Amino acid sequence: MPTHSEPLRKLGFLTIGLFDPADPRPGHASTLELIELGEQLGFDSAWLRHRHLQHGISSPIAVLAAATQRTRRIELGTAVIPLGWENPLRLAEDLATVDILSGGRLNPGVSVGPPMHWDDVKGALYPDTAEAEDFSYERVLRLLRFVRGEAATEFRGVEGIEVFSDRVQPQSPGLARRMWYGGASLRSARWAGENGMNLLASSVVRAEGPDEAGYDFAAVQLAQIREFRAHHPEGERARVSQGLVVIPTDSASAEQQAKYRAYAASRLPRTTAPQGPGRLLFAPDLVGTSAEIAERLHAHAAFQQVDEVAFALPFTFDHEDYVQILTDIATRLGPALGWRPAA
Template sequence: MPHPDRPLRKLGFLTIGLFDPDNPAAGHESTLQIIELGEQLGFDSAWLRHRHLQFGISSPVAVMAAASQRTSRIELGTAVTPLGWENPLRLAEDLATVDLLAGGRINPGVSVGEPMQYDTVKHELYPDTADVEDFSYARVERFARLVAGAPVREFSGKQGVVEEFSNRVEPHSPGLRDRLWYGAGSTKSAVWAGAQGFNLLSSSVIFPDKDQEPDFALVQQSQIRAFREAALASGHAGARVSQGLVVIPTDSASPAQREKYQRYVDERTPRTAAPQGPRGMMFAADLIGTSEEIAEQLYAHAGFQEVDEVAFALPFSFEHEDYVQILTDIAGKLGPALGWVAGEAGQPA
């Protein structure tokens, strides 16, 4: 639990990169400006959600590449990339390339499982192999091996006068494998991630075990502890854990902003009252108020007590100026209230 003897070590934020379908360039530019602002404020990391066939970032790798050339210190990650949409080998190539361009600042977060609304897209996504694609943990294990530099084939060396070939994914970015994260929502996936040497992204959506009481914070706490135990047992004692709750500080918000923010929270709060669906999906409550009020709620949150780094999620549907206000208050007021110290480039208010 962050306190004067163990402060919050890393402060990050997560954005969906919303855009207007009639002017998508403006939305992407806004996202890049927000990442630049994050670095200026001293944030340690900026994370991009991954959305397909929606009005949010569909290619976080491309956005991270652009952001890497407009920043110099802030870490850039995905939270998360659903591997069911990806060819692991091609994704490994892209991420290694961007990681090298960024100077080793990329933190890819991934998940597995059948793509959302698969029946509506499989004829285009996998027209010839839709019924035999493997969306199990094996897909992410293959991805991790390729990122680590495992052989793809036996053949390597020169062919002809000019062509030279490698037997592994190129370019290879040393250290990228250690910065792979898994977005786990259940105890099973958290334990698996720990055993496989991934870092853990624990978000505002989780699935309790059948015998657990439906208390979000306690369920999240138990999953993080299970992850750490699995990581320690498999020799990955240094594995990292990041928590991603929605926080909306209102310290410098205008009256109109406060009213809009409260409406947003009120509309989303009913879903937190009870588990949803056949798997008992649980949503964390959004935290809104002054930074002092939010810090008090976080200190009392059992899940937060297990971590020393966070990636606070920005609300989906706000305007650019709203995100500027929220990030400025997080860096200048909420972060310090949690013991966090801004990065070298940071100038929190």
């Protein structure tokens, strides 16, 4: 089990892929350029968020397919695909196809539950089957069965000159072991462990347990990580990746530093207490020099239990800001955490 004294083994980053709806191409091109930069800087992984009916990437698998042809080494992930919007069989085909194109570098992260704003979108998404759709963990299990090569149909053989398989095609060996679940509660962490998935721990958790002394984000997330590993077949060796928002300022201009601190300050109130009916608790954004951020991370109870991270980039910054942040993470923060860039 990783501890704060062990070096960080894998360093990744996560982006939403923001774009201008009036001219979406530059935003998508910027995301691909950041992934290429990440590979050049030695990052181990690059991850895309998933946004439907918003001005962020709605089809991360399509974007990652493009990224496979512009990179050779960096792992490519989704954090996360909400399965309520997906047909598991079709998604299994897309995931395997991109994994094949990447040479086995895809790390699909998924989650379950009804789509956001379900009452507003269900008529467009599932006009005939909305009431029958199952948004439980069974939807993930269906996806896992197809990815693992279990039968999708009872028919296989030759019909005329066409050959049919009873399994999703293509099959990509190893993909099943690179499937991640985005969990924010003890229940989801336990389920992911019981089903042998990897765990994506983000900057959002569900506040659970007694709150006499107030909720501490790190303590809540630590409990979820322990619950996951306690139920995973690999125990303490089960993979967990943490996705906090970190913004190093080492090489930032004075203008950039002011922007970053204003951004973090605007989001700070939501970190003081659980938010909304889901009782979501948000981690504070970490802004400062790499030395300052490393000190805070080493004191973070949940960070002490992981040796993989996918630090989240802020949503609304400019391309040059992301270049500066990624460069500082790779050249200053990562080394301060004991990480060494990939060759």
